[in-house]
Amino acid sequence: MKKNKISAVVLTIIIISVIITTGIEFNSMQEEIPIYPSEGLTEKKQLSDYFEGLKDTPGDTEIYVFEGEEEGGSTLILGGTHPNEPASNLTTIMLVENLKVDKGRVFVITESNKSAFTHNDPQEGSPHGYHIETTSGERYFKYGSRATNPIHQWPDPDVYIHSSGQKLSGSETRNLNRAYPGREDGTLTEKVAFGITSLIKEENIDVTIDLHEASPEYPVINALVTHEKASDIASMAIIELQFQGIQMALEASPKNLHGLSHRELGDFTDTYAMLMETANPSQGRLRGATTEELIVTGKDKIYEKAGEAGFLFVEFDENGHPISERVARHATGIKEMINSFNMFNMGNEIILKGIPSYEEIISNGIGSYLE
């Protein structure tokens, strides 16, 4: 056999080996992560129950419903809109595993953009997931992408034209938080957004809270972004958080920036739409290696230096921003937003139990509140 034929055969064997090993690795992200709901769970539904067009698609996702014995208001908590913002997904998992409702109804979605949990952002070097020590041992959680898997939705247009006519870069076509209120006959991402909008309308959701994280160098951080209809509720919640020593800024949802949950869900439904952001160094541009340790501890030396130099919009020292702190902020924010809603809606309250306090999560670690 000629020399070049031998090298071609050797390279073919290498190609096949690489495809098998990476294929197994990539496909492992399709596996479901187990969640152990609390006794307070009353029903588990699918998003396709509200929009048939999502049935048997990678966009269909679980909805955990907690209903109190007494009738009251209702809230929808969205986790995992952007799976590279892990405190969002982890907060909702913690809620599902601890929540009990005395009055009203709570709907929780842990993987709002389920497809985006099945892959990573290219060239970011992110791990596929991270581990947390819990009461029953070590558990694995996914770290996905900001956007829908391009295997499930392609091709990206050069320009993404939102239903309002707004033009954004083509890759935003797979961003769930640029797709609201969604389109019945749109892309997979738009269909997911349409499903969530339909759920809010059908269940008469009073309060919708979308959980996010942002890079420490991003100005809208440790913030609560609110639709103008919800500004009273959000303002009261901010005051209560400040009383507890939790710094949180109040940001008004821009009226001319379309596709975002806090804008479109407020405009197109009767819900009070709010969005919360915490500081996530694992998605920032200044970070070092993107490791599981960075995701969980939130410690990064470059960010520490950037913090010292005053380049960041959050304080950043050697303690970083651990995931327990970020989940604690989200959990406390949710409680205060609900308390605030209750103040303005006497008789139609939502009464929750089982959510650990900010201090409890910080001192015991988030793992203490996961099965």
Add this chain to the structure above:
Amino acid sequence: MTYIYQLIVILFIAYLVIMLFREKKIQNQINISLVLIPLILRLLMIK
């Protein structure tokens, strides 16, 4: 549309595999191999 896309990918892969076996320079063979890996992963709709 996905099937048309996969057909185009198959044609590219077939052409590159032929090139891999015809190519005389090892550097070019390695280059072809590097291009083939993501193409095959895409054909199988894995990545």
